[in-house]
């Protein structure tokens with residue numbers, strides 16, 4: 001009995017508990033999409049004119065997928081798909097704040113980009129297949145504000161991702177706990 005208790009105590013905190021399969025799947029698909037969409041967006045400003053439109057198309061079409069995946073992910077999270085964090089209060093607040101902000105910016109990014117391109121008068125034709133309905137048409141008055149929101153949000157998202165990655169590495173390499181396991 002004592003031996004079993006000792007053994008359980010040596011297991012990493014939270015071991016055996018993983019986020020629901022839907023949440024884990026959405027995490028990695030969104031991660032891959034964002035890690036592709038972000039640099040593609042930045043490159044738009046630097047590539048030659050003959051390929052610029054292709055960069056816009058791929059950037060916007062991939063980025064648009066993020067919006068729908070994030071809405072599904074939010075639904076899973078709100079219906080109990082995440083395991084409860086067992087950590088000291090301040091760590092819990094830090095982790096939950098960064099996760100919450102990541103959700104916010106992962107929704108704001110595609111929404112602002114989508115509205116910006118429509119406001120500039122270039123509706124999204126998803127991978128060239130069909131035109132996506134938009135609540136706004138060409139609206140030059142707000143187009144540059146929407147673009148500015150999109151561009152600023154991109155840098156805030158990058159900062160949040162850096163914090164997120166640093167925390168994941170800290171848990172895995174320094175603390176050697178089960179944090180990474182929860183999302184794999």
Ligand code: HEM
Nearest residue numbers: 038041042060063064066109110113114124147150151154
């Ligand atoms: C997670 C999704 C997205 C990410 C992470 C993202 C990221 C970026 C980044 C890093 C830039 C370059 C900003 C700069 O030059 O400083 C950019 C530009 C741009 N993105 Fe996105 N983007 C996303 C989704 C979208 C979507 C869905 C659309 C449109 C349907 C879009 C439209 C644009 C446009 C038109 C630009 C050029 C600058 C502008 O006029 O705003 N993006 N994006």
Ligand code: HEM
Nearest residue numbers: 023027031034077095099102103161164168179180182183
């Ligand atoms: C590429 C390497 C990445 C690693 C190693 C990683 C690692 C992790 C880990 C270990 C967790 C679980 C945290 C916990 O249960 O307490 C997690 C959750 C999370 N990650 Fe990542 N992540 C990566 C990429 C990303 C990216 C690119 C984003 C978005 C920009 C992101 C957004 C999130 C969010 C919002 C959560 C909260 C759980 C959820 O609702 O899905 N991650 N990540």
